[in-house]
Amino acid sequence: MKLTINEIAEIAKVAKSTVSKALNGQKGVSEEKRREILSLAERLNYEPSASAQALASSRTGIIGLLLPHEAGYTLAGSYWSAIITSVAEAANAHGHSLLILAPPAGDDVAGPVETVIRRRNVDGLIIGAERLDPGITARLDAEDIPFVLIGRDPTIKHYSVDVDNRGGSEGLVAHLLASGYGRIACLAGPAEYPYNRERVEGYRLALERAGVSWNSVRHAGYTSEEGRRAVTEILAGHPDLDALFVTAGGEFLLDCIDVLRLPGVAPRRIGLGAFDDYRFFDYLDMPICAIRQPLRDIGGTAALMLFALLAGEAPRPMHRTLDVELVIR
């Protein structure tokens, strides 16, 4: 039924080890035989069995992408969709497949990682989880499974690709200042996410450079209630506020916008800055500028780094920082 290396060997009248070498481009086969075998395999539509190769070589030809559980829920869903497809395409281009690891609802990321390690079913991992237990990366290191993080965690040694959180925020806030806003508050997601801290730094930097001393930073958890309450309190605490910089997108941002659009608030015409751009910003009746992230690049770059690692190279720099784009409306 299934065409195997044995049939190829038989037809070509060589040993199957010779076929294997020819197919894998290894030395130790005459150019003539190689050509013969290659064309035969081509003609017969031969494709090696993934499982057999994996077992014999202890390389699976599969890379894994670890998603945070929230990936499926938030409107930032489009974020993960772009990451997934770009990684999948890069994987295919390198002759690999992409396995998706998503922790079950409520669980953290440790379970899937542990299973993957023990079952040995991926060669390497791209980790999209935004917060990561150092124990997990330690496990991966111990087991010699290469991984690349999307986003960066300063407390952990790892390869990573990230966007320029600080620079992007700085540019955005600088633009708000240049547009005439003078009292810009910053609403940030939880400080445990490194990117929120960096974006707050960018905010501070822009104010400092412009010689503006007025500032206000507040962190809030990623829940509808906390986000809404935070915006409400910021507004109440600063009657003279004229702009708000929100460090995150997705549902969190939408909740903030909801509050800003409330009847009592809307007349104040608060300017909005957001770290994440959406096309529907066009529909909002408020001045708004945003940071657009190069989503497909993030996935593609992470994959490239991982494949370098798999090839035994040490990609440099260890941390890739991608530029973002300021979108003005």
Place this chain on the structure above:
Amino acid sequence: MKLTINEIAEIAKVAKSTVSKALNGQKGVSEEKRREILSLAERLNYEPSASAQALASSRTGIIGLLLPHEAGYTLAGSYWSAIITSVAEAANAHGHSLLILAPPAGDDVAGPVETVIRRRNVDGLIIGAERLDPGITARLDAEDIPFVLIGRDPTIKHYSVDVDNRGGSEGLVAHLLASGYGRIACLAGPAEYPYNRERVEGYRLALERAGVSWNSVRHAGYTSEEGRRAVTEILAGHPDLDALFVTAGGEFLLDCIDVLRLPGVAPRRIGLGAFDDYRFFDYLDMPICAIRQPLRDIGGTAALMLFALLAGEAPRPMHRTLDVELVIR
């Protein structure tokens, strides 16, 4: 290094075939030994090698999800994100992994399917591609690889899960009629997509039931230009139009909305009906109602059907149709 079945057998002082049977819950092992072996494996954190199992049993423990190439681009990205994570979770719950297949830019879906068939690296497939060449499903049938389609193609015999396109559209249009709209045009995506045809049918049915003879249906391709042109022409052709039903979401819908918001058009206050709901509809300054699809259910149901097929059962009904929800704004 890696713990294998041999070590377990040695420690338990039994043959490895006995260990295998015990672990896999097969008969032919005394309850006592089974318990012993199971607890030993548990204690030692033993997890069988995925590749070895796959090679020996010719079951990979992996299901594939085939995405259309557009998945990463459109705003409907959140659609795929929800499908992917829900399928991944269902797969995990069944002890399987999820492999993502995404055809390279410009290519169709045939390449990845062919590779998967020949490499034998999935046990079954969930096909998310919206348009499908019958040749592909024929290949899968021939190779005995079970598959479930998301969406339904009447020209192909297959298992599928879909939403109630006709009923949803009918309900939506009926609601528009009940709200006082009398001249409702329908802008549909390409007729090659079965769901577009079904949604148009729902539109017609609602008009018919209400005894409204005025109708206007137009199909347009999924490009920015075609969508915009279609809306422009519909508006120009029907100066008395008071509502528009768009059968699709994503970028296509956004392009339509752009045209409706154009200065010359906006004053007319066209009511909008959309098959796909987005939270940002709240921001639009136009009357709008929409259909919300049960995204996570779609993925979960498709996975359940596939696992039934893998277990040798024939899930019935062959086509699952999920209810949608009418969201009124």
Place this chain on the structure above:
DNA sequence: CTGAAAGCGCTTACAG
């Protein structure tokens, strides 16, 4: 119930 043996389809030293 129990275990020895063959086999899944490859890769990889190792002789020749």
Place this chain on the structure above:
DNA sequence: CTGAAAGCGCTTACAG
């Protein structure tokens, strides 16, 4: 360069 052989870690008839 070429090929015979062992081995990857399991599963699955098949005897006992």
